[in-house]
Amino acid sequence: MEDAAIINLYWQRDEQAIAETDGKYGPFCHRIAMNILRSFPDSEECVSDTYGRAWDTMPPQRPDSLRAYLGRIVRNLSISRYRSIHAQKRGEGAEVLLSELGDCVPSGDATARTVEVRELGELISRYLDGLAADDRTLFIRRYWNGDAVSELAGEIGVRPNSLTKRLLRLREGLRRYLEGEGVRV
Amino acid sequence: MSGAEKLFDAVTGIRDDLIEEAQSYVFPRHKRTIPYRRLAAMAACLAVVLGLTAAIRSGVFYMGSPSSDGVDSNGAGWTGGDSGSNWTGGDNENASTGESSPPEDAEAITFTAVVAEVHDAYLVVEPPEGEKLLLSTADRIEVPTGDLEELPALQVGDTVEITCTGEVMETYPARLTEVLSIEVLEPAP
Numbered sequence: 097m098e099d100a101a102i103i104n105l106y107w108q109r110d111e112q113a114i115a116e117t118d119g120k121y122g123p124f125c126h127r128i129a130m131n132i133l134r135s136f137p138d139s140e141e142c143v144s145d146t147y148g149r150a151w152d153t154m155p156p157q158r159p160d161s162l163r164a165y166l167g168r169i170v171r172n173l174s175i176s177r178y179r180s181i182h183a184q185k186r187g188e189g190a191e192v193l194l195s196e197l198g199d200c201v202p203s204g205d206a207t208a209r210t211v212e213v214r215e216l217g218e219l220i221s222r223y224l225d226g227l228a229a230d231d232r233t234l235f236i237r238r239y240w241n242g243d244a245v246s247e248l249a250g251e252i253g254v255r256p257n258s259l260t261k262r263l264l265r266l267r268e269g270l271r272r273y274l275e276g277e278g279v280r281v
Numbered sequence: 282m283s284g285a286e287k288l289f290d291a292v293t294g295i296r297d298d299l300i301e302e303a304q305s306y307v308f309p310r311h312k313r314t315i316p317y318r319r320l321a322a323m324a325a326c327l328a329v330v331l332g333l334t335a336a337i338r339s340g341v342f343y344m345g346s347p348s349s350d351g352v353d354s355n356g357a358g359w360t361g362g363d364s365g366s367n368w369t370g371g372d373n374e375n376a377s378t379g380e381s382s383p384p385e386d387a388e389a390i391t392f393t394a395v396v397a398e399v400h401d402a403y404l405v406v407e408p409p410e411g412e413k414l415l416l417s418t419a420d421r422i423e424v425p426t427g428d429l430e431e432l433p434a435l436q437v438g439d440t441v442e443i444t445c446t447g448e449v450m451e452t453y454p455a456r457l458t459e460v461l462s463i464e465v466l467e468p469a470p
Contacts, residue, residue: 124304164300171293194285197292201284213287217294224299229306236303239292253310281284 099162106154113154114147121163125170131242132174134189142177146170171240189242197239199267200274201281208280216281223273227266234259235266389461390447394422396439396469402427404435404463405454406443421454429460438469 097116105113125146129139146169159165178190202208211219224232230252237243245263249256274281282290394406404424424443426432435441441463448458 159297161297161301163304164297167300168293172290175290175293190289194283194289197288198283198285200288213290214294216287216291218296220288220291220294221296221299224295229302230308232299233303233306233308236295236299239289240295240300240303252308281287 102162103154103158106151107158114151117147117150117162117166121166124163125166127243128167128170128241129174130189131244132171132178132190132193138177138181139174142170142173145173149173167240193239193242196263196267199264200270202271202274202279208275208278210280216279219274219277219279220270223270226273227269231262231266234263235270238263389444391442391444393440393442393466394424396435396437396441397421399435399437406441409440422449423452423454423456424460424463425457426460426463429463432463433465435463435465436469439465440467442466 097120102113102116102120105116122143125143126139129142130136133139133142146166149169150166157165175190224235227235234248234252237248238245245259246256249259252259393409395409396404397407398405403426405421406424407421424445442465443457443463444461445457446459446461450456450458
């Protein structure tokens, strides 16, 4: 079923919308949640909550990309869940991603301005606009989807070590870009 | 909230069109360059293995290459040249032209067979009913008798026990190199 038709089901308050969403984007949402939480029960719960959040927000929302919309919800929920359990259970997924993204934190000087998360997201989007499609996709698949380096390397056909270096260059590029924008995180 | 965590949250806000593009993007597959050195090493190993296998099958390791005058590099003679026979067995240290001699440390082998043919200087034997000759894959073996000091009277159908050095020439029929003794176990019915 097309995304527009699924969104119409939400607007018509037809519960078939949930089934259609699960059928089309269930594995996608599960994957993002698992990449962050590395726990099946926690991921299941986040995905379930995602459907609930989608039901609550459509209407009035009518997203252009249902996939990105759902992915964003499940990602936020997974990150929140990760933070709430972080003290007890050290998950591998989000920790590794956080550790890598630490490379992107600009060394802001006194003149740098502090930005909020929303503006930071827009700056990251602008940085990605300037990259080649390969690099842009790599960055998003690694840090938005949370896909493993080994998996991405297999998809591209390169060694994981080689891809790790490439991702490091992308992160350093983001850091330089943010520093160039005069941003402090 | 640390800088990394803030960035992690901010990544969530990447534009929809970029997210959508990334989900359906197909990476052009990089052709991995073949490590030619490794390939060459593997080819060399394969060549060595194949060469060794061929050498073992042709019996090179047992006797070496026969020379044109019928004497091999170890001084041992061999018969059955027209049939392209090959030795099987160990090296002959005490060989002289036209004759073979068993290695000093060759073990004697005893086997049972049934006499199929009786000739002046040799017998032809076959495995007993329902059995195979343990000595050779051949179904018939020539047993030279000319050098035996004691040879019992033999007839076709006798079951005999033959003691030999175990070396078998891969002719057809196969031929024993040296027979040490022949004993009748059961006369022909």
